[in-house]
Every structure is written in structure tokens, then in C-alpha cells.
Amino acid sequence: MKYICLGYIEPNKVEAMSETERNAMVDECVAYDDELRKKGHFAGGEALQGPQTATTLRWKSGKVSITDGPYAETKEQIGGILVLETRDLNHAIQLMSKHPGVKAGPFEIRPAADLSEMIRESEQRRAGGKAKSKRP
Amino acid sequence: MNQDSRVHEQVESLYRADSRRILATLVRLLGDFDLAEDAMQDTFAAALEHWPKDGVPANPRAWLVSTGRFKAIDAVRRRARFDASQEKIAEQLETEPGDAAAESDESVADDRLRLIFTCCHPALAPEARVALTLREVCGLTTEEIARAFLTAAPTLAQRIVRAKAKIRAARIPYQVPAPEELPDRLDAVLQVVYLVFNEGYSASSGASLTRADLSAEAIRLGRLLLELLPEPEVMGLLALMLLQESRRAARTSPTGELVLLENQNRSLWSREQIVEGVKLVERGLLSRRFGPYTLQAAIAAVHSEASDAAATDWAQIIALYSVLARAEPSPVVELNRAVAVAMRAGPEAGLALIDAIFARGELTDYHLAHSARADLCRRLGRSAEARASYERALALTRLEPERRFLEKRLRELGEEK
Numbered sequence: 001m002k003y004i005c006l007g008y009i010e011p012n013k014v015e016a017m018s019e020t021e022r023n024a025m026v027d028e029c030v031a032y033d034d035e036l037r038k039k040g041h042f043a044g045g046e047a048l049q050g051p052q053t054a055t056t057l058r059w060k061s062g063k064v065s066i067t068d069g070p071y072a073e074t075k076e077q078i079g080g081i082l083v084l085e086t087r088d089l090n091h092a093i094q095l096m097s098k099h100p101g102v103k104a105g106p107f108e109i110r111p112a113a114d115l116s117e118m119i120r121e122s123e124q125r126r127a128g129g130k131a132k133s134k135r136p
Numbered sequence: 137m138n139q140d141s142r143v144h145e146q147v148e149s150l151y152r153a154d155s156r157r158i159l160a161t162l163v164r165l166l167g168d169f170d171l172a173e174d175a176m177q178d179t180f181a182a183a184l185e186h187w188p189k190d191g192v193p194a195n196p197r198a199w200l201v202s203t204g205r206f207k208a209i210d211a212v213r214r215r216a217r218f219d220a221s222q223e224k225i226a227e228q229l230e231t232e233p234g235d236a237a238a239e240s241d242e243s244v245a246d247d248r249l250r251l252i253f254t255c256c257h258p259a260l261a262p263e264a265r266v267a268l269t270l271r272e273v274c275g276l277t278t279e280e281i282a283r284a285f286l287t288a289a290p291t292l293a294q295r296i297v298r299a300k301a302k303i304r305a306a307r308i309p310y311q312v313p314a315p316e317e318l319p320d321r322l323d324a325v326l327q328v329v330y331l332v333f334n335e336g337y338s339a340s341s342g343a344s345l346t347r348a349d350l351s352a353e354a355i356r357l358g359r360l361l362l363e364l365l366p367e368p369e370v371m372g373l374l375a376l377m378l379l380q381e382s383r384r385a386a387r388t389s390p391t392g393e394l395v396l397l398e399n400q401n402r403s404l405w406s407r408e409q410i411v412e413g414v415k416l417v418e419r420g421l422l423s424r425r426f427g428p429y430t431l432q433a434a435i436a437a438v439h440s441e442a443s444d445a446a447a448t449d450w451a452q453i454i455a456l457y458s459v460l461a462r463a464e465p466s467p468v469v470e471l472n473r474a475v476a477v478a479m480r481a482g483p484e485a486g487l488a489l490i491d492a493i494f495a496r497g498e499l500t501d502y503h504l505a506h507s508a509r510a511d512l513c514r515r516l517g518r519s520a521e522a523r524a525s526y527e528r529a530l531a532l533t534r535l536e537p538e539r540r541f542l543e544k545r546l547r548e549l550g551e552e553k
Contacts, residue, residue, distance in 0.1 A: 001307050088309040089259060094317070111306045117221070 002043060002085055002112035003092040008105040009079035011050065028100035036084070041095060045082035076105055083112070143188045146196075151180055154197055156275050160247035161201050163254075164310055166208050166229065169272065169300045174211060179204035205229070248273075249312045249364050256325040257308050264299035265328050266335075271296055273360075274353050284350050285335065322365070326373050326429060329357050333377045337384075351381055368423035372430030375416035379436035382409035394541040398445035410440045431460040435472075450480035467498040471505050483512040503532035507542060514549065523549050 014022065036042040054070045070077075080101075086092045089109070096107050155176060162172035179200045193199040209229050216222035255268040266285075270276045278296065282289040302308065313321040336350025358374035386400035395401075417437045420430035435456045442448035457473035470493055478486025490509045499505040510525035523546060530542045 088307040090309050090311070090313070090317075093259070 001088060001092075002083060003089070003109050004112055005082040005084055005092075005096055006078050006108040006110070007080045007082060007101050008076040008108070010076055010105050012075075014104060025100060025104060032099050032101075033082075036095065041085050043083040043085040045080065047080040048078055051077050079105065084109075140188045143192060144184065146192060147180060147183050147187065150183075150196055150200070154200070155180070156251075156273060157244065157248060158197065158200050158204065159272065159275075160251040161244055162204050162208070164247050164250060165201070165205050165232070167310070169303065171208050171211070172204075175204040175208035176200075178207040178211075182207065245364055246312055248360070250310045252325055252361065252364075253312055253321060254303065254308060254310050256321075256328045257303075258321070258324050259306065259308055260299050260302060261295075262331075264295050265324070266331055267292055267295050268299045269328050269357070270332065270353065274357060276353070322367060322369065325361065326369060329354050329361065330373060330377070330429075332357065333380075337380060351377070351384075355381060368420045368426045369429050371416045371420040371423075372426055372428075372433050375413040375420065375433035376429055376436060378409045378413035378416070379433060379440055382406040382413065382440065388537065392537055393544075394537045397439065402443065405440065410437075413437065414440065428460060428464040431456055431463060435460070445479070448479070450476055454480060467493050467496075468502070471499060471502075471508060475508055478512055483515040487512045487516070501532060503529040503538070506532065507545075510545070514545070519549050 017025070033042060033045070051070050054068075056067045056070060058065050058067065084092050084095060086095060089111070092109050096102065096109060099107070101107070158179070159172055159176050162175050163169055166172045166175065182203050183196075183200060187193075209226055212222050212226040212229065216226055252269070252273055255272050256265045260268065267281055270281045270284075271278065276284075278293045279289050281287075282292040285292070333351050333354035336352070336354060355374070355377050358370070358377055362370045362374055382405050383397070383400060385406070386402065386404040387395050387397075389395055413433065414437045417430065417433045420426045421434060435453055438449050438453050438456070453476045454473060457469060457476060461469045461473060471490065474486045474489035474493070476486075477489060487509065490505065490512070493499050493505070494509075506525045506529035510522045510529060513519075513522035513525060526542050526546050526549070530539060530546070533539055533542065
């Protein structure tokens with residue numbers, strides 16, 4: 001089962017750290033990710049640049065509006081995502097509880113949604129639509 | 137009595153005694169709460185149909201489990217006619233071993249623990265844990281739970297549905313936690329049990345002070361847990377509940393008024409529950425792995441052994457509260473310790489401790505802290521201060537009998553003037 005772990009950080013807290021502290025934290029996180037990789041639990045992941053680099057697309061009055069930044073500035077911001085491959089939720093909780101990143105901010109763990117059925121139905125609909133349009 | 141009604145009665149008593157156990161095993165075999173619940177209803181219906189004709193099987197429980205399993209597979213097959221994805225589920229269920237008769241008692245006992253730990257999983261919302269535990273482990277109906285918690289039945293039903301959906305979607309496993317996780321996870325279970333007890337013992341709002349059924353249910357749950365998992369804190373919690381419950385008859389007057397511990401008629405206390413509670417406390421303390429529940433039970437036990445408030449071993453109570461405050465620092469524990477200090481060293485000493493808590497900005501919205509302060513001021517003859525604190529407590533309490541108690545105290549202060 002795939003779980004997506006959204007890792008939140010508090011930028012103020014990270015900025016307040018000394019360089020040595022920050023390096024130690026990064027090293028621990030990288031080492032733990034490697035461990036997850038070795039055991040086959042790390043199914044992907046990316047760190048995110050700061051919210052000031054974000055661009056939001058939103059459907060507004062019949063067209064896409066482009067705005068700067070995320071919708072709301074909050075104390076905690078998503079710092080990265082990690083895709084975990086585990087047996088079940090307990091296993092995911094167990095692995096992420098040991099992740100040093102949990103000390104920098106909370107992890108939100110959500111099971112990945114299986115869209116294959118939805119995609120298959122959509123394909124059927126689209127194929128059916130084509131067949132229909134061919135008819136006079 | 138004819139054969140039919142004898143069988144009928146036997147099925148009914150099996151349902152009362154074993155339906156939760158059977159459900160717990162079916163959830164494991166079928167991997168789904170709703171499927172298991174339907175299967176359990178179906179299997180008991182099947183017993184009523186077949187047993188009068190074919191006779192009661194040698195091992196009725198095993199029969200009920202394996203029949204329930206086949207009923208569920210049939211149900212999934214029927215659904216497969218409309219939904220192809222169900223066919224795979226049915227096949228999987230059929231190939232998995234499900235011979236209940238061959239299973240050891242140990243694995244069946246584990247099923248009940250699995251059920252408890254899953255219902256009390258920390259990934260579920262706290263209200264949902266309580267509702268799910270009462271529904272699945274205790275077998276209360278949704279309406280009964282809703283009534284006990286003064287909630288609308290549809291709201292409660294939805295809470296349960298959401299919790300089950302999360303168990304399924306997030307894949308919360310049906311298992312007893314590993315030894316290294318056990319202390320934390322057990323703590324979550326004990327919290328649910330104690331919450332149920334407290335809701336029954338001192339309802340958080342409403343006209344009646346106690347809802348005895350919920351407390352009895354919590355004690356039953358505590359006994360079951362102790363049987364399945366004899367950990368010291370399980371003993372401690374069961375003891376605490378028994379010792380508090382032992383005072384039920386004495387803590388409200390015939391007219392429904394609140395009676396404080398020091399004014400209770402102790403001959404109304406249940407000796408039977410006290411004896412059982414004290415024995416459990418002693419066992420828990422001897423383990424040397426005890427925690428907050430055992431300590432609170434030990435304090436309740438000291439009260440239980442005193443013939444009246446004056447004869448209480450306050451020194452021991454203060455010492456126990458000190459240990460408790462170290463084990464689990466909390467301003468409420470400090471407040472209780474302050475009240476005990478007042479009993480031993482006089483109201484002034486207790487008042488200083490309560491004011492110190494308030495000075496830190498803690499418990500300022502807690503009605504019991506203000507009424508305790510009011511009581512100490514009253515004993516010191518500081519009527520104006522007592523009145524102010526009673527009024528503050530009155531503004532904060534939501535429970536009708538407590539309101540009446542505080543109003544009575546305020547009237548008495550008025551008369552003293």
C-alpha cells in the first residue's frame with residue numbers, strides 16, 4: 001500500500017537553527033531516507049522550495065487565474081513529500097515516527113488513492129463517445 | 137418446554153455471551169467490519185433455522201464462525217453479479233484458511249484484543265473511538281450510545297460510518313500492537329474506557345448526575361481487558377472505576393443533590409466493589425510497573441478504608457498525589473493535592489497552593505478549582521472571597537445538580553452575614 005507523507009516545517013524554527021544544527025538535521029534526514037530506500041519503503045519523494053516560490057492556478061470566472069503564492073500563509077508549510085510503500089497504516093506510522101524530520105514539523109500521512117478504476121471508466125466513456133459521434 | 141423453544145433460548149444465550157467474540161473473529165477472517173456484522177446476524181438467523189431440525193452442533197461457536205464466513209462469501213458472490221471487482225474478493229476469502237474449529241483459544245482471545253485495539257486506534261477521531269468501541273466491542277446499539285452521550289442518533293451513526301471507512305481506506309490493520317508500541321497504544325485504549333466510565337459517572341452536561349449504564353459498561357470492558365491483557369495499568373484502571381463506582385449510592389441524595397465525599401454516608405458504599413478494587417490496587421502496586429491509573433486507584437483506596445473524612449490518612453493521600461504529579465504533571469492533580477493538604481494542615485495551606493495554580497494562569501476556567509477555593513475561604517470565614525469564587529464556579533458549571541449545590545452554598549453564605 002502506498003502512503004503519501006506530507007512533511008510540514010515551520011520556517012521560523014528552521015531559520016532560528018544554527019548552521020551546525022541545521023546540517024545535523026539534514027544529515028539525519030538524508031541518512032534515514034537512504035535507510036528507507038534500502039528496505040524498499042521509499043517509493044519517491046521531493047523537497048519543496050519555499051512558499052514564496054509557489055504559483056497557484058485557480059478556475060475563476062470561466063478562465064484560469066494565476067496568482068502568486070499559496071492560498072494562505074500559515075505557520076506550518078509543506079516542506080516536502082515522501083511516498084512510502086508499506087504493509088498498512090501502523091507500519092507507515094512506525095516508519096515515519098522514526099524519521100528525524102518529524103522533529104522539524106508534523107507529518108500528515110494519507111493513503112494513496114487508486115484511480116485505476118476511475119481512469120478505466122473514463123476511457124470507456126471516451127471510447128463510447130467517439131463511437132457515438134461516428135454515427136450519422 | 138418443547139425442543140424448539142429450548143433451542144431458541146440456547147441461541148439467544150449464545151448471542152448474549154458470544155456474539156462479540158464471534159464478530160471479532162469474523163472481522164479478522166473477512167477483513168471488513170460491515171461484512172462481518174452482516175455475517176454475524178445471518179449466522180445466528182441460520183442457527184435458529186437449522187438447529188431445531190439438525191440438532192445443536194458439538195461446538196456451536198465454531199459452527200457460527202464458519203457458517204458466518206460462508207454467508208459472507210455468498211453475500212460477496214451475490215454482489216459480484218453486479219460488480220465484477222467483488223469476484224476477486226470472494227475468491228480471496230474462499231482460499232484463506234477459515235477453519236474456526238481448528239483455531240486455538242489463544243488466537244480467538246487475540247481477536248477480541250485486535251477488535252479493541254482497532255476500535256481505539258489513535259488515527260481515529262477520539263469521539264469515534266468511543267462510539268466504535270461501544271458499538272463493536274460492547275455491542276450497544278447506535279441508539280443506545282446516542283442516548284447515553286446525548287447525541288442525535290444520525291450524528292452518532294455517521295461518526296461510526298466514517299471511522300469504519302477510515303479503517304478500510306487508510307488500512308488500519310486488525311492487529312494487537314507490537315510489544316514496543318504496546319504501552320502507548322494501551323494508554324489510548326484505557327483512555328477510551330475511562331472516558332466511557334466518566335461519562336456515566338459524572339455526566340459532562342445534563343440534568344442527571346450519573347448514567348449508571350455507561351459506567352457498568354466501562355467496568356465490564358475493564359474486566360474483559362484485564363482478562364485478555366493483565367497489565368498493571370489495566371488493573372489500576374479497573375480498580376479506580378470499581379472504587380469510584382462503590383460510592384455511587386452515596387454521592388447523590390434521594391432528591392438528586394450532590395453529596396461531597398466528606399459528607400457521604402459511608403455505610404452506603406459497596407463493600408464488595410471496595411474489596412475487589414483494593415485487591416487490584418495491591419496487585420498493581422506490587423508489579424512495580426504501575427502508572428497514573430494505579431496511583432489514582434490507590435488514593436481512592438485510602439479514602440475507602442477510612443470510616444469518615446477526619447479518620448482519613450491524609451498524609452498518605454498527599455504522598456500519593458506527589459508521586460502522581462511527578463508521573464503525570466497536571467494542574468488538576470495539583471488541585472487535588474492542595475485539597476488534601478488543606479485537610480491535613482488547614483485551609484490556609486491549601487488556599488496558598490490553589491492560588492499559586494491560578495497565579496500561573498492555570499485552571500482559571502475549571503469550575504471545581506473555583507468551588508474548592510470557595511470552600512476553603514468559607515472555612516476561613518472569608519465570606520466575600522468565598523462568594524466570588526462560588527459565583528465564578530457557578531458561571532462555569534454545566535451540570536444541573538452542581539449548579540444547585542453551588543447555589544445552596546451561596547445562600548448559606550448569605551444567611552451567615
